[in-house]
Amino acid sequence: MTRIHPTALVDSGAQLDSSVTVGPYTVIGPHVRIDAGTTVASHCVIEGHTTIGKDNKIFQFNSLGAVPQDKKYAGEPCELVIGDRNTIREFCTFNIGSPGDTGVTKLGNDNWIMAYVHLAHDCHVGNHTIFANSSQLAGHAVSQRAGPLS
Numbered sequence: 001m002t003r004i005h006p007t008a009l010v011d012s013g014a015q016l017d018s019s020v021t022v023g024p025y026t027v028i029g030p031h032v033r034i035d036a037g038t039t040v041a042s043h044c045v046i047e048g049h050t051t052i053g054k055d056n057k058i059f060q061f062n063s064l065g066a067v068p069q070d071k072k073y074a075g076e077p078c079e080l081v082i083g084d085r086n087t088i089r090e091f092c093t094f095n096i097g098s099p100g101d102t103g104v105t106k107l108g109n110d111n112w113i114m115a116y117v118h119l120a121h122d123c124h125v126g127n128h129t130i131f132a133n134s135s136q137l138a139g140h141a142v143s144q145r146a147g148p149l150s
Helices: none
Strands: 032-034 049-052 063-066 079-082 093-095 104-107
Touching: 049 063, 063 079, 079 093, 093 104
Parallel strands: 032 049, 049 079, 063 093, 079 104
Antiparallel strands: none
8 A cells, every 4th residue: 555644745646656655745746657666755746747667765855847947838748757766865856858859857767866966857867877966957968878768
């Protein structure tokens, strides 16, 4: 059974695997999908068209799937896709993509993302990367390990 703290607000449209854990005061929107074994700590906001894979550890105070910081964005249904087995530490912000590019912001598998990291719209980060505290990627950045979106 999904373990959702009683103070968390999870929209009835969200799709959470039965093994997902959601901490206190976290808010999860209607277009969010979270796969098996992922843990979301307290005080997180996960919104937009966001897909989170298996066995991720999302620490407290993260904002995932918010609209891009792009003045051209006008509400289009863009996405944030997070792969499997990532560690996302405190105070990170990952935005959805923008319609002027792929429309997808993507984080691959097995990444270690330290506190205060920002992944802007349409960034594509591959597998096995480490982002140190306060690292930021501006929109449309692609890591060499990112490879094709599949």
